[in-house]
Amino acid sequence: MSVREAMERSLNGSKIILRFNEELQAVGDGAGLLSGILGALGSDYSKFPICEKSWAKVRGKDRVYDDCIKEMFHFQDSSGIIKKKLLQQMGKSWKDTRGRLYNSHYNPLWTLEQNLEKRPKGIPREHWKWFIDYRNDPATKAKCKQNRLNRKKQLYKHIGGSKSxxxxxxxxxxxxxxxxxxxxxxxxxxxxxxxxxxxxxxxxxxxxxxxxxxxxxxxxxxxxxxxxxxxxxxxxxxxxxxxxxxxxxxxxxxxSSQPPVDRAQQEETQRMLCELQAEVTTANLKRKAMKRQAIESVLSYLVQQHCGELPPDIAARMNCLDGHGRK
Structure with missing residues:
Protein backbone atom coordinates (compact mmCIF):
# COMPACT_ATOMS: atom_id res chain seq x y z
CA MET A 1 0.00 0.00 0.00
CA SER A 2 1.31 3.46 -0.93
CA VAL A 3 1.18 6.65 1.14
CA ARG A 4 -1.52 8.00 -1.19
CA GLU A 5 -3.63 4.86 -0.78
CA ALA A 6 -3.29 5.07 3.02
CA MET A 7 -4.54 8.67 2.95
CA GLU A 8 -7.49 7.73 0.74
CA ARG A 9 -8.30 4.81 3.02
CA SER A 10 -8.38 7.10 6.07
CA LEU A 11 -10.90 9.34 4.30
CA ASN A 12 -13.22 6.32 4.07
CA GLY A 13 -13.01 5.76 7.82
CA SER A 14 -10.61 2.80 7.62
CA LYS A 15 -7.42 2.66 9.67
CA ILE A 16 -4.24 0.62 9.36
CA ILE A 17 -3.45 -1.43 12.47
CA LEU A 18 0.06 -0.79 13.77
CA ARG A 19 2.00 -3.26 15.87
CA PHE A 20 4.88 -2.35 18.18
CA ASN A 21 7.57 -4.54 19.71
CA GLU A 22 8.68 -4.58 23.33
CA GLU A 23 10.95 -1.59 22.68
CA LEU A 24 7.91 0.34 21.33
CA GLN A 25 9.24 0.33 17.76
CA ALA A 26 6.81 -0.14 14.88
CA VAL A 27 7.13 -3.58 13.24
CA GLY A 28 5.19 -5.62 10.72
CA ASP A 29 3.57 -4.61 7.45
CA GLY A 30 2.36 -1.21 8.66
CA ALA A 31 5.78 -0.06 9.89
CA GLY A 32 7.17 0.73 6.43
CA LEU A 33 4.06 2.69 5.51
CA LEU A 34 4.23 4.60 8.81
CA SER A 35 7.85 5.54 8.09
CA GLY A 36 6.91 6.88 4.65
CA ILE A 37 4.02 8.93 6.02
CA LEU A 38 6.13 10.38 8.85
CA GLY A 39 8.73 11.38 6.27
CA ALA A 40 6.11 12.97 4.01
CA LEU A 41 4.52 14.90 6.87
CA GLY A 42 7.84 16.08 8.29
CA SER A 43 8.91 17.47 4.92
CA ASP A 44 5.59 19.25 4.34
CA TYR A 45 6.45 22.88 5.06
CA SER A 46 2.84 23.95 4.72
CA LYS A 47 2.24 22.03 7.95
CA PHE A 48 5.56 22.72 9.68
CA PRO A 49 7.12 26.08 8.66
CA ILE A 50 10.76 25.98 7.59
CA CYS A 51 11.49 29.24 9.41
CA GLU A 52 12.39 27.90 12.86
CA LYS A 53 15.82 27.27 14.37
CA SER A 54 14.92 23.82 15.66
CA TRP A 55 12.15 21.22 15.62
CA ALA A 56 11.49 21.91 19.30
CA LYS A 57 10.26 25.40 18.40
CA VAL A 58 7.94 24.27 15.61
CA ARG A 59 4.24 24.63 16.42
CA GLY A 60 1.29 22.54 15.26
CA LYS A 61 2.81 19.12 15.94
CA ASP A 62 -0.06 17.91 18.14
CA ARG A 63 -2.63 18.94 15.54
CA VAL A 64 -0.87 17.06 12.73
CA TYR A 65 -0.43 14.01 14.98
CA ASP A 66 -4.15 13.93 15.85
CA ASP A 67 -5.49 14.84 12.39
CA CYS A 68 -3.13 12.72 10.31
CA ILE A 69 -1.33 9.94 12.20
CA LYS A 70 -4.21 9.01 14.51
CA GLU A 71 -6.69 9.18 11.62
CA MET A 72 -4.62 6.86 9.42
CA PHE A 73 -3.35 4.36 11.98
CA HIS A 74 -4.85 2.42 14.86
CA PHE A 75 -2.56 1.60 17.79
CA GLN A 76 -2.34 1.68 21.57
CA ASP A 77 0.03 4.37 22.82
CA SER A 78 2.10 3.75 25.95
CA SER A 79 1.71 6.81 28.19
CA GLY A 80 2.59 9.07 25.26
CA ILE A 81 5.94 7.38 24.60
CA ILE A 82 5.00 6.25 21.09
CA LYS A 83 3.70 9.71 20.22
CA LYS A 84 6.98 11.25 21.35
CA LYS A 85 8.96 8.83 19.18
CA LEU A 86 6.81 9.40 16.10
CA LEU A 87 7.13 13.18 16.46
CA GLN A 88 10.91 12.76 16.74
CA GLN A 89 10.90 10.86 13.44
CA MET A 90 8.88 13.63 11.81
CA GLY A 91 11.35 16.13 13.22
CA LYS A 92 14.28 14.29 11.64
CA SER A 93 12.55 14.46 8.26
CA TRP A 94 11.84 18.19 8.78
CA LYS A 95 15.50 18.85 9.57
CA ASP A 96 17.05 16.62 6.89
CA THR A 97 14.75 17.82 4.11
CA ARG A 98 15.37 21.51 4.68
CA GLY A 99 19.11 20.82 4.56
CA ARG A 100 18.67 19.13 1.17
CA LEU A 101 16.50 21.99 -0.08
CA TYR A 102 19.17 24.52 0.86
CA ASN A 103 21.83 22.56 -1.02
CA SER A 104 19.66 22.09 -4.11
CA HIS A 105 17.98 25.52 -4.34
CA TYR A 106 20.38 28.05 -2.84
CA ASN A 107 23.18 29.44 -5.01
CA PRO A 108 25.74 31.72 -3.30
CA LEU A 109 26.54 33.33 -6.66
CA TRP A 110 22.97 34.54 -7.12
CA THR A 111 21.53 37.71 -5.69
CA LEU A 112 19.06 37.50 -2.82
CA GLU A 113 16.23 38.29 -5.22
CA GLN A 114 17.28 35.47 -7.57
CA ASN A 115 17.44 33.00 -4.69
CA LEU A 116 13.98 34.04 -3.53
CA GLU A 117 12.58 33.61 -7.04
CA LYS A 118 14.12 30.13 -7.29
CA ARG A 119 12.79 29.00 -3.90
CA PRO A 120 11.20 25.53 -3.53
CA LYS A 121 7.52 25.19 -4.37
CA GLY A 122 5.13 25.54 -1.47
CA ILE A 123 7.43 27.67 0.71
CA PRO A 124 6.40 31.32 1.20
CA ARG A 125 8.90 33.94 0.07
CA GLU A 126 9.40 35.39 3.57
CA HIS A 127 9.94 31.91 5.05
CA TRP A 128 12.66 31.10 2.50
CA LYS A 129 14.35 34.46 3.13
CA TRP A 130 14.40 33.74 6.87
CA PHE A 131 15.89 30.29 6.24
CA ILE A 132 18.61 31.64 3.91
CA ASP A 133 19.59 34.23 6.53
CA TYR A 134 19.65 31.53 9.21
CA ARG A 135 21.79 29.13 7.15
CA ASN A 136 24.24 31.87 6.19
CA ASP A 137 24.71 32.99 9.78
CA PRO A 138 28.32 32.25 10.90
CA ALA A 139 27.13 30.32 13.98
CA THR A 140 24.89 28.08 11.84
CA LYS A 141 27.68 27.50 9.32
CA ALA A 142 30.01 26.40 12.11
CA LYS A 143 27.36 23.99 13.44
CA CYS A 144 26.74 22.51 9.96
CA LYS A 145 30.48 22.05 9.41
CA GLN A 146 30.81 20.16 12.70
CA ASN A 147 27.83 17.96 11.80
CA ARG A 148 29.48 17.06 8.48
CA LEU A 149 32.69 16.11 10.27
CA ASN A 150 30.75 13.95 12.73
CA ARG A 151 28.99 12.11 9.89
CA LYS A 152 32.33 11.34 8.25
CA LYS A 153 33.43 9.64 11.46
CA GLN A 154 30.53 7.18 11.29
CA LEU A 155 32.26 3.95 10.28
CA TYR A 156 29.37 1.55 10.71
CA LYS A 157 26.78 2.73 8.20
CA HIS A 158 24.67 -0.24 7.18
CA ILE A 159 22.79 -1.28 4.07
CA GLY A 160 19.24 -2.54 3.76
CA GLY A 161 17.32 0.40 2.31
CA SER A 162 14.45 1.91 4.24
CA LYS A 163 13.76 -1.18 6.34
CA SER A 164 14.37 -0.35 10.00
CA SER A 256 17.86 -7.57 37.63
CA SER A 257 15.37 -6.75 40.41
CA GLN A 258 12.76 -5.84 37.80
CA PRO A 259 10.75 -8.78 36.43
CA PRO A 260 11.43 -9.59 32.76
CA VAL A 261 8.79 -8.71 30.22
CA ASP A 262 7.14 -11.56 28.32
CA ARG A 263 7.60 -10.02 24.88
CA ALA A 264 5.49 -12.53 22.96
CA GLN A 265 2.58 -12.18 25.39
CA GLN A 266 2.83 -8.39 25.36
CA GLU A 267 2.79 -8.19 21.56
CA GLU A 268 -0.08 -10.68 21.27
CA THR A 269 -2.12 -8.69 23.81
CA GLN A 270 -1.45 -5.47 21.94
CA ARG A 271 -2.42 -7.08 18.62
CA MET A 272 -5.70 -8.38 20.07
CA LEU A 273 -6.55 -4.98 21.58
CA CYS A 274 -5.89 -3.24 18.27
CA GLU A 275 -8.04 -5.73 16.37
CA LEU A 276 -10.89 -5.44 18.88
CA GLN A 277 -10.87 -1.65 18.75
CA ALA A 278 -10.74 -1.73 14.95
CA GLU A 279 -13.77 -4.07 14.95
CA VAL A 280 -15.64 -1.69 17.26
CA THR A 281 -14.84 1.25 14.96
CA THR A 282 -16.01 -0.69 11.90
CA ALA A 283 -19.20 -1.78 13.68
CA ASN A 284 -19.98 1.82 14.64
CA LEU A 285 -19.53 2.96 11.05
CA LYS A 286 -21.82 0.17 9.82
CA ARG A 287 -24.50 1.10 12.37
CA LYS A 288 -24.36 4.73 11.26
CA ALA A 289 -24.67 3.68 7.61
CA MET A 290 -27.65 1.41 8.39
CA LYS A 291 -29.33 4.18 10.38
CA ARG A 292 -28.87 6.61 7.51
CA GLN A 293 -30.29 4.09 5.03
CA ALA A 294 -33.33 3.55 7.27
CA ILE A 295 -33.94 7.30 7.52
CA GLU A 296 -33.61 7.70 3.74
CA SER A 297 -36.11 4.86 3.22
CA VAL A 298 -38.63 6.53 5.55
CA LEU A 299 -38.15 9.88 3.81
CA SER A 300 -38.62 8.25 0.41
CA TYR A 301 -41.89 6.73 1.61
CA LEU A 302 -43.09 10.07 2.99
CA VAL A 303 -42.27 11.82 -0.28
CA GLN A 304 -44.33 9.25 -2.20
CA GLN A 305 -47.25 9.68 0.20
CA HIS A 306 -47.24 13.49 -0.13
CA CYS A 307 -47.15 13.88 -3.91
CA GLY A 308 -43.39 14.23 -4.23
CA GLU A 309 -42.87 16.67 -1.34
CA LEU A 310 -41.96 16.23 2.31
CA PRO A 311 -44.40 17.43 4.98
CA PRO A 312 -43.52 21.08 5.88
CA ASP A 313 -42.37 20.33 9.45
CA ILE A 314 -40.05 17.48 8.33
CA ALA A 315 -38.70 19.53 5.41
CA ALA A 316 -37.82 22.36 7.82
CA ARG A 317 -35.93 19.97 10.11
CA MET A 318 -34.03 18.45 7.17
CA ASN A 319 -33.01 21.92 5.94
CA CYS A 320 -31.77 22.71 9.42
CA LEU A 321 -29.72 19.49 9.51
CA ASP A 322 -28.28 20.19 6.04
CA GLY A 323 -27.25 23.63 7.21
CA HIS A 324 -25.39 22.17 10.17
CA GLY A 325 -23.74 19.54 7.99
CA ARG A 326 -22.29 22.20 5.68
CA LYS A 327 -20.71 24.18 8.51
Whole structure:
Protein backbone atom coordinates (compact mmCIF):
# COMPACT_ATOMS: atom_id res chain seq x y z
CA MET A 1 0.00 0.00 0.00
CA SER A 2 1.31 3.46 -0.93
CA VAL A 3 1.18 6.65 1.14
CA ARG A 4 -1.52 8.00 -1.19
CA GLU A 5 -3.63 4.86 -0.78
CA ALA A 6 -3.29 5.07 3.02
CA MET A 7 -4.54 8.67 2.95
CA GLU A 8 -7.49 7.73 0.74
CA ARG A 9 -8.30 4.81 3.02
CA SER A 10 -8.38 7.10 6.07
CA LEU A 11 -10.90 9.34 4.30
CA ASN A 12 -13.22 6.32 4.07
CA GLY A 13 -13.01 5.76 7.82
CA SER A 14 -10.61 2.80 7.62
CA LYS A 15 -7.42 2.66 9.67
CA ILE A 16 -4.24 0.62 9.36
CA ILE A 17 -3.45 -1.43 12.47
CA LEU A 18 0.06 -0.79 13.77
CA ARG A 19 2.00 -3.26 15.87
CA PHE A 20 4.88 -2.35 18.18
CA ASN A 21 7.57 -4.54 19.71
CA GLU A 22 8.68 -4.58 23.33
CA GLU A 23 10.95 -1.59 22.68
CA LEU A 24 7.91 0.34 21.33
CA GLN A 25 9.24 0.33 17.76
CA ALA A 26 6.81 -0.14 14.88
CA VAL A 27 7.13 -3.58 13.24
CA GLY A 28 5.19 -5.62 10.72
CA ASP A 29 3.57 -4.61 7.45
CA GLY A 30 2.36 -1.21 8.66
CA ALA A 31 5.78 -0.06 9.89
CA GLY A 32 7.17 0.73 6.43
CA LEU A 33 4.06 2.69 5.51
CA LEU A 34 4.23 4.60 8.81
CA SER A 35 7.85 5.54 8.09
CA GLY A 36 6.91 6.88 4.65
CA ILE A 37 4.02 8.93 6.02
CA LEU A 38 6.13 10.38 8.85
CA GLY A 39 8.73 11.38 6.27
CA ALA A 40 6.11 12.97 4.01
CA LEU A 41 4.52 14.90 6.87
CA GLY A 42 7.84 16.08 8.29
CA SER A 43 8.91 17.47 4.92
CA ASP A 44 5.59 19.25 4.34
CA TYR A 45 6.45 22.88 5.06
CA SER A 46 2.84 23.95 4.72
CA LYS A 47 2.24 22.03 7.95
CA PHE A 48 5.56 22.72 9.68
CA PRO A 49 7.12 26.08 8.66
CA ILE A 50 10.76 25.98 7.59
CA CYS A 51 11.49 29.24 9.41
CA GLU A 52 12.39 27.90 12.86
CA LYS A 53 15.82 27.27 14.37
CA SER A 54 14.92 23.82 15.66
CA TRP A 55 12.15 21.22 15.62
CA ALA A 56 11.49 21.91 19.30
CA LYS A 57 10.26 25.40 18.40
CA VAL A 58 7.94 24.27 15.61
CA ARG A 59 4.24 24.63 16.42
CA GLY A 60 1.29 22.54 15.26
CA LYS A 61 2.81 19.12 15.94
CA ASP A 62 -0.06 17.91 18.14
CA ARG A 63 -2.63 18.94 15.54
CA VAL A 64 -0.87 17.06 12.73
CA TYR A 65 -0.43 14.01 14.98
CA ASP A 66 -4.15 13.93 15.85
CA ASP A 67 -5.49 14.84 12.39
CA CYS A 68 -3.13 12.72 10.31
CA ILE A 69 -1.33 9.94 12.20
CA LYS A 70 -4.21 9.01 14.51
CA GLU A 71 -6.69 9.18 11.62
CA MET A 72 -4.62 6.86 9.42
CA PHE A 73 -3.35 4.36 11.98
CA HIS A 74 -4.85 2.42 14.86
CA PHE A 75 -2.56 1.60 17.79
CA GLN A 76 -2.34 1.68 21.57
CA ASP A 77 0.03 4.37 22.82
CA SER A 78 2.10 3.75 25.95
CA SER A 79 1.71 6.81 28.19
CA GLY A 80 2.59 9.07 25.26
CA ILE A 81 5.94 7.38 24.60
CA ILE A 82 5.00 6.25 21.09
CA LYS A 83 3.70 9.71 20.22
CA LYS A 84 6.98 11.25 21.35
CA LYS A 85 8.96 8.83 19.18
CA LEU A 86 6.81 9.40 16.10
CA LEU A 87 7.13 13.18 16.46
CA GLN A 88 10.91 12.76 16.74
CA GLN A 89 10.90 10.86 13.44
CA MET A 90 8.88 13.63 11.81
CA GLY A 91 11.35 16.13 13.22
CA LYS A 92 14.28 14.29 11.64
CA SER A 93 12.55 14.46 8.26
CA TRP A 94 11.84 18.19 8.78
CA LYS A 95 15.50 18.85 9.57
CA ASP A 96 17.05 16.62 6.89
CA THR A 97 14.75 17.82 4.11
CA ARG A 98 15.37 21.51 4.68
CA GLY A 99 19.11 20.82 4.56
CA ARG A 100 18.67 19.13 1.17
CA LEU A 101 16.50 21.99 -0.08
CA TYR A 102 19.17 24.52 0.86
CA ASN A 103 21.83 22.56 -1.02
CA SER A 104 19.66 22.09 -4.11
CA HIS A 105 17.98 25.52 -4.34
CA TYR A 106 20.38 28.05 -2.84
CA ASN A 107 23.18 29.44 -5.01
CA PRO A 108 25.74 31.72 -3.30
CA LEU A 109 26.54 33.33 -6.66
CA TRP A 110 22.97 34.54 -7.12
CA THR A 111 21.53 37.71 -5.69
CA LEU A 112 19.06 37.50 -2.82
CA GLU A 113 16.23 38.29 -5.22
CA GLN A 114 17.28 35.47 -7.57
CA ASN A 115 17.44 33.00 -4.69
CA LEU A 116 13.98 34.04 -3.53
CA GLU A 117 12.58 33.61 -7.04
CA LYS A 118 14.12 30.13 -7.29
CA ARG A 119 12.79 29.00 -3.90
CA PRO A 120 11.20 25.53 -3.53
CA LYS A 121 7.52 25.19 -4.37
CA GLY A 122 5.13 25.54 -1.47
CA ILE A 123 7.43 27.67 0.71
CA PRO A 124 6.40 31.32 1.20
CA ARG A 125 8.90 33.94 0.07
CA GLU A 126 9.40 35.39 3.57
CA HIS A 127 9.94 31.91 5.05
CA TRP A 128 12.66 31.10 2.50
CA LYS A 129 14.35 34.46 3.13
CA TRP A 130 14.40 33.74 6.87
CA PHE A 131 15.89 30.29 6.24
CA ILE A 132 18.61 31.64 3.91
CA ASP A 133 19.59 34.23 6.53
CA TYR A 134 19.65 31.53 9.21
CA ARG A 135 21.79 29.13 7.15
CA ASN A 136 24.24 31.87 6.19
CA ASP A 137 24.71 32.99 9.78
CA PRO A 138 28.32 32.25 10.90
CA ALA A 139 27.13 30.32 13.98
CA THR A 140 24.89 28.08 11.84
CA LYS A 141 27.68 27.50 9.32
CA ALA A 142 30.01 26.40 12.11
CA LYS A 143 27.36 23.99 13.44
CA CYS A 144 26.74 22.51 9.96
CA LYS A 145 30.48 22.05 9.41
CA GLN A 146 30.81 20.16 12.70
CA ASN A 147 27.83 17.96 11.80
CA ARG A 148 29.48 17.06 8.48
CA LEU A 149 32.69 16.11 10.27
CA ASN A 150 30.75 13.95 12.73
CA ARG A 151 28.99 12.11 9.89
CA LYS A 152 32.33 11.34 8.25
CA LYS A 153 33.43 9.64 11.46
CA GLN A 154 30.53 7.18 11.29
CA LEU A 155 32.26 3.95 10.28
CA TYR A 156 29.37 1.55 10.71
CA LYS A 157 26.78 2.73 8.20
CA HIS A 158 24.67 -0.24 7.18
CA ILE A 159 22.79 -1.28 4.07
CA GLY A 160 19.24 -2.54 3.76
CA GLY A 161 17.32 0.40 2.31
CA SER A 162 14.45 1.91 4.24
CA LYS A 163 13.76 -1.18 6.34
CA SER A 164 14.37 -0.35 10.00
CA UNK A 165 16.60 -2.38 12.30
CA UNK A 166 13.52 -3.26 14.36
CA UNK A 167 11.76 -4.78 11.34
CA UNK A 168 14.90 -6.59 10.20
CA UNK A 169 15.39 -8.00 13.70
CA UNK A 170 11.81 -9.28 13.91
CA UNK A 171 11.87 -10.83 10.43
CA UNK A 172 15.19 -12.56 11.08
CA UNK A 173 13.92 -13.82 14.46
CA UNK A 174 10.87 -15.35 12.76
CA UNK A 175 13.12 -16.94 10.13
CA UNK A 176 15.50 -18.38 12.74
CA UNK A 177 12.73 -19.44 15.13
CA UNK A 178 14.45 -17.69 18.02
CA UNK A 179 15.22 -14.19 19.26
CA UNK A 180 18.07 -12.74 17.18
CA UNK A 181 20.63 -10.49 18.89
CA UNK A 182 21.98 -7.15 17.74
CA UNK A 183 25.37 -8.69 16.92
CA UNK A 184 23.74 -10.96 14.35
CA UNK A 185 21.78 -8.04 12.91
CA UNK A 186 24.99 -6.00 12.62
CA UNK A 187 26.51 -8.74 10.46
CA UNK A 188 23.31 -9.10 8.40
CA UNK A 189 23.02 -5.36 7.69
CA UNK A 190 26.71 -4.90 6.85
CA UNK A 191 26.92 -7.62 4.21
CA UNK A 192 26.02 -7.40 0.55
CA UNK A 193 23.75 -9.92 -1.15
CA UNK A 194 26.81 -11.92 -2.26
CA UNK A 195 28.01 -12.31 1.35
CA UNK A 196 30.83 -9.75 1.19
CA UNK A 197 31.08 -7.03 3.85
CA UNK A 198 30.39 -3.48 2.66
CA UNK A 199 33.85 -2.29 3.78
CA UNK A 200 36.96 -3.49 5.61
CA UNK A 201 36.08 -1.96 8.97
CA UNK A 202 32.68 -3.71 8.96
CA UNK A 203 34.41 -7.01 8.14
CA UNK A 204 36.73 -6.68 11.15
CA UNK A 205 33.83 -5.94 13.50
CA UNK A 206 31.65 -8.69 12.00
CA UNK A 207 34.35 -11.32 12.36
CA UNK A 208 35.01 -10.21 15.93
CA UNK A 209 31.28 -10.55 16.75
CA UNK A 210 31.21 -14.02 15.19
CA UNK A 211 34.29 -15.09 17.18
CA UNK A 212 32.79 -13.83 20.48
CA UNK A 213 29.50 -15.66 19.86
CA UNK A 214 31.31 -18.88 18.94
CA UNK A 215 33.13 -18.82 22.29
CA UNK A 216 30.01 -17.93 24.30
CA UNK A 217 26.53 -18.32 22.76
CA UNK A 218 24.95 -16.33 25.60
CA UNK A 219 26.53 -13.16 24.13
CA UNK A 220 23.89 -13.32 21.38
CA UNK A 221 21.29 -12.18 23.91
CA UNK A 222 20.82 -8.44 24.36
CA UNK A 223 22.84 -7.14 27.30
CA UNK A 224 25.40 -4.51 28.21
CA UNK A 225 28.07 -7.14 27.56
CA UNK A 226 26.69 -8.90 24.49
CA UNK A 227 28.74 -9.62 21.36
CA UNK A 228 28.14 -6.18 19.80
CA UNK A 229 29.04 -4.34 23.01
CA UNK A 230 32.28 -6.31 23.31
CA UNK A 231 33.16 -5.70 19.66
CA UNK A 232 32.38 -1.96 19.58
CA UNK A 233 33.13 -0.95 23.17
CA UNK A 234 31.23 1.27 25.58
CA UNK A 235 27.76 2.54 24.60
CA UNK A 236 27.12 6.23 23.94
CA UNK A 237 25.10 7.95 26.70
CA UNK A 238 21.37 7.82 26.02
CA UNK A 239 21.67 5.55 22.97
CA UNK A 240 21.85 1.82 22.25
CA UNK A 241 23.69 0.80 19.10
CA UNK A 242 22.24 -1.77 16.76
CA UNK A 243 18.63 -1.32 17.96
CA UNK A 244 17.40 1.48 15.70
CA UNK A 245 15.53 4.65 16.62
CA UNK A 246 14.00 4.94 20.06
CA UNK A 247 15.33 2.50 22.68
CA UNK A 248 17.45 3.89 25.53
CA UNK A 249 19.87 2.11 27.90
CA UNK A 250 17.54 2.54 30.88
CA UNK A 251 14.69 0.98 28.88
CA UNK A 252 16.63 -2.03 27.58
CA UNK A 253 19.10 -2.80 30.32
CA UNK A 254 16.73 -3.15 33.26
CA UNK A 255 18.08 -3.87 36.74
CA SER A 256 17.86 -7.57 37.63
CA SER A 257 15.37 -6.75 40.41
CA GLN A 258 12.76 -5.84 37.80
CA PRO A 259 10.75 -8.78 36.43
CA PRO A 260 11.43 -9.59 32.76
CA VAL A 261 8.79 -8.71 30.22
CA ASP A 262 7.14 -11.56 28.32
CA ARG A 263 7.60 -10.02 24.88
CA ALA A 264 5.49 -12.53 22.96
CA GLN A 265 2.58 -12.18 25.39
CA GLN A 266 2.83 -8.39 25.36
CA GLU A 267 2.79 -8.19 21.56
CA GLU A 268 -0.08 -10.68 21.27
CA THR A 269 -2.12 -8.69 23.81
CA GLN A 270 -1.45 -5.47 21.94
CA ARG A 271 -2.42 -7.08 18.62
CA MET A 272 -5.70 -8.38 20.07
CA LEU A 273 -6.55 -4.98 21.58
CA CYS A 274 -5.89 -3.24 18.27
CA GLU A 275 -8.04 -5.73 16.37
CA LEU A 276 -10.89 -5.44 18.88
CA GLN A 277 -10.87 -1.65 18.75
CA ALA A 278 -10.74 -1.73 14.95
CA GLU A 279 -13.77 -4.07 14.95
CA VAL A 280 -15.64 -1.69 17.26
CA THR A 281 -14.84 1.25 14.96
CA THR A 282 -16.01 -0.69 11.90
CA ALA A 283 -19.20 -1.78 13.68
CA ASN A 284 -19.98 1.82 14.64
CA LEU A 285 -19.53 2.96 11.05
CA LYS A 286 -21.82 0.17 9.82
CA ARG A 287 -24.50 1.10 12.37
CA LYS A 288 -24.36 4.73 11.26
CA ALA A 289 -24.67 3.68 7.61
CA MET A 290 -27.65 1.41 8.39
CA LYS A 291 -29.33 4.18 10.38
CA ARG A 292 -28.87 6.61 7.51
CA GLN A 293 -30.29 4.09 5.03
CA ALA A 294 -33.33 3.55 7.27
CA ILE A 295 -33.94 7.30 7.52
CA GLU A 296 -33.61 7.70 3.74
CA SER A 297 -36.11 4.86 3.22
CA VAL A 298 -38.63 6.53 5.55
CA LEU A 299 -38.15 9.88 3.81
CA SER A 300 -38.62 8.25 0.41
CA TYR A 301 -41.89 6.73 1.61
CA LEU A 302 -43.09 10.07 2.99
CA VAL A 303 -42.27 11.82 -0.28
CA GLN A 304 -44.33 9.25 -2.20
CA GLN A 305 -47.25 9.68 0.20
CA HIS A 306 -47.24 13.49 -0.13
CA CYS A 307 -47.15 13.88 -3.91
CA GLY A 308 -43.39 14.23 -4.23
CA GLU A 309 -42.87 16.67 -1.34
CA LEU A 310 -41.96 16.23 2.31
CA PRO A 311 -44.40 17.43 4.98
CA PRO A 312 -43.52 21.08 5.88
CA ASP A 313 -42.37 20.33 9.45
CA ILE A 314 -40.05 17.48 8.33
CA ALA A 315 -38.70 19.53 5.41
CA ALA A 316 -37.82 22.36 7.82
CA ARG A 317 -35.93 19.97 10.11
CA MET A 318 -34.03 18.45 7.17
CA ASN A 319 -33.01 21.92 5.94
CA CYS A 320 -31.77 22.71 9.42
CA LEU A 321 -29.72 19.49 9.51
CA ASP A 322 -28.28 20.19 6.04
CA GLY A 323 -27.25 23.63 7.21
CA HIS A 324 -25.39 22.17 10.17
CA GLY A 325 -23.74 19.54 7.99
CA ARG A 326 -22.29 22.20 5.68
CA LYS A 327 -20.71 24.18 8.51
Missing amino acids: LARAREEESEKQGRKVGRGEIFILKHKRSDGRYIHEEARKIGEKIHEIEQLDESTRLLSQNDSLAQALGKEHPGRVRGMGHGPTPSQLFRP
